[in-house]
Amino acid sequence: MTVRGVSATIEDYLKAIYDLGESGVKTQSLADALSVSAASVSGMLKKLSDLNLISYEKYRGTSLTPAGRRIALETLRHHRLIETYLAEALGYPWHDVHDEAERLEHVISEDFERRIADVLGHPDFDPHGDPIPQLDGSLPNPGGRPLTELPLGQVAQLRRITDQRREVLLYLEEQGLRPGETVRVVSHEPFGGPVTVAYGGKQLALAEALAGSLYAEVTGSLDTTSESA
Amino acid sequence: MTVRGVSATIEDYLKAIYDLGESGVKTQSLADALSVSAASVSGMLKKLSDLNLISYEKYRGTSLTPAGRRIALETLRHHRLIETYLAEALGYPWHDVHDEAERLEHVISEDFERRIADVLGHPDFDPHGDPIPQLDGSLPNPGGRPLTELPLGQVAQLRRITDQRREVLLYLEEQGLRPGETVRVVSHEPFGGPVTVAYGGKQLALAEALAGSLYAEVTGSLDTTSESA
DNA sequence: CCCGAGAATTAGCCATGCCTAAACCTTAAC
DNA sequence: GTTAAGGTTTAGGCATGGCTAATTCTCGGG
Known part of the structure; x- marks a missing residue:
């Protein structure tokens, strides 16, 4: 226990x-x-x-x-603070923090929690962009919409990846697609077809389900050129 | 597991x-x-x-x-590295690191171990002065002798406290008696009597058993003045 | 050599969480 | 309305690691 x-x-x-x-x-x-x-x-x-x-x-x-919710949120707070700490303070790659946090979350003290939150400056989001439950039980608003729901050509900033699978995160990392990246949806084929996204000078076609787990926030409301609409 | x-x-x-x-x-x-x-x-x-x-x-x-020894040493390495990390990187007081490390030691990965060892510069001793088992299974030599075995008047540097009890460590901390401190044994009463130690301009009488758990290394081999021998 | 005290082991039981197999609901299709 | 399928729960076990009570061993003293 x-x-x-x-x-x-x-x-x-x-x-x-x-x-x-x-x-x-x-x-x-x-x-x-x-x-x-x-x-x-x-x-x-x-x-x-x-x-x-x-x-x-x-x-x-x-x-x-x-x-029950209180305990769930406390545990989630532990998990996401630890993920953030591992990435920020110990240089863990993005896709490796989950498993380590999964074990640590159950054994750290409130003191430990407080200390890493202090070191991190009480962050609102973890390395995947997931909101970190606050001490009062509230959740920061993650904002953003799934890439599948972004208007074609809309420029937005990638905020969050909700897929938890390590291999998936590793793939996205290898493709240079991570939170903070500026992206634009180039095309979205119908009938479950792929979503093609442009960012950092390249394009990538993603399965629709995967694109649905990437959330981006519209920044400048600028549409753009090229093979959009 | x-x-x-x-x-x-x-x-x-x-x-x-x-x-x-x-x-x-x-x-x-x-x-x-x-x-x-x-x-x-x-x-x-x-x-x-x-x-x-x-x-x-x-x-x-x-x-x-x-x-069995291999596993014991690996676990001990985890424990002492974590203690050191908590003290150095997270500002834990000396006497609070043990309990936290006791739980964490069982759940960290080898990756975590390597990363904190790197951050700490591969230390040889933990905050209590206990030697940290190295990756090759060797133990750094802690050096020093118990205060009970130090010649009266001998100037030495406090290296290690082997007592694990939180209250004891808290007491020593409050008295300003911690690893690194320069000390000198002023008197040692016979028949289990107290050991009086001088350091930082003050004197403190310790139970013989406690004094036996404090290890100090002779520095300059200078004896001194005052109420020694 | 024997005996008793104290240490160590065995016997039998409990709680936690997991499993498979069997029984039981609920629901959607006819 | 009946029924079959599929999801859910109950029954009965297993492993881990703890406990108390009863038994067994070791060892020192007489």
Whole structure:
């Protein structure tokens, strides 16, 4: 168990429920997210319900109680602060921070949390652009829209990548596509076709699903030239 | 379980066996060190023996095999590097690093270890003056002798405090007695009497047992004036 | 040499979380 | 409205690591 009186496993369940949505989280999606059998999830949901961390009606899905949400957000804050610290202070590449943070998040003290937040100047976002839950439980607004929803030719700044898979992040890194980059959507083929994005003098065609996990903020509202509209 | 294929519990047992001595470590001392019942220790010793991490004859005490020692040293290296990092990079006070390191040591990757070692310039000693096991398995020579064995009046530099108790470290810190300080033993009363040490313009009388856990290195071999010999 | 004290081990049990297999709901299609 | 499929829960186990109580061993003193 961790510093806060619940086990690391429980923290992982609450975190997973949190980012699977506001309510009606299904057993099977949790099982998938946690790489665990549905039966195990059922057992744990019973337990979390007894602990008043989730509300749960059998066969009906689950959602966090305020107490459960609080723990989920604290854990997420740990995770994202650690990711940021690993990148900023220890020079970790972007795509390597997740796994390390996944283990560290459960064992650091509040003191540790405070100290790295101080060193980092109380950041709002982690290296993937994900918002870091604040001490008061609020979430900074991440802003931006998925590349799939950006008008063609619109110049925008890449803000966030929500895909968590290491290989995907590694690929984007290799292609030089990371938060902060200025991008422009050149084309978006219909029927699930690829999204082509221009940035830093090159173009890249992305699967639509992947493009949907990249969020960019419109900067100057300047449209541009070339093979856009 | 940790990065290295054994559980955090096993790492703790091996670490405890390691610093309880070269051989013939007794069940009860392990139980005391780990705050666990002697029965639990017996069970675990059986298991560690099956894993070839210790050699163990029932009722005869135990000692580490090379494989066990390797894991103990790796864990200790983690622990002491983390302690050093917490103090140097995050401004932890001396007496707070132990508990935090105790949890972190089991979950950091080799990558993390390498990065903090780099940042710290591959130190030989942690904030308590304990030697940090090196990558090749060697231990830097800590040097120094216990204050109880220093000739009266001998000027020496405080190198190491082996007592692990937080309250004790806090006390020494409050008294300004920390590694690096120049000290001189003023008196040592017989029959377990206190050891009085002079440093930084003040004097302090320490219990003999405590004085025995403070190690100092003779610097200039100058004896001095005043109420010495 | 024997005996008792104290240390160590075994026996039997508990909690946590995981698993597979079997039973059970819910729902959508007919 | 019935039914079959699929998702969910229950039943029954396993591994880890802890506990207490009972047993067994070792060793020093007589």
